[in-house]
Amino acid sequence: MILHQYVDDVETAVSRAVDAGAELLAGPLRTDWGTEAAYLRGPGQLIVDLCRDA
Structure with a gap:
């Protein structure tokens, strides 16, 4: 899952x-x-996409 x-x-x-x-x-x-984005892995292998409209 990606948040x-x-x-x-x-x-x-x-x-x-x-x-x-x-x-x-x-x-x-x-x-x-x-968008500008960065992908990170957090607790429980959750993938987080931190993003903003560029």
């Missing part, structure tokens, strides 16, 4: 998540569909 979470600042949200123990899988990057 998509829109945030105001992807880089800051990634830093906070990694500091809290999440594993950065990819990004931050610009997607083909016009």
Whole structure:
């Protein structure tokens, strides 16, 4: 399962998540569909997509 979470600042949200123990899988990057996104793995192998409209 992937949880998509829109945030105001992807880089800051990634830093906070990694500091809290999440594993950065990819990004931050610009997607083909016009968002800035980063993918992380959290507790229970949950994948989280932190994103914002670019």
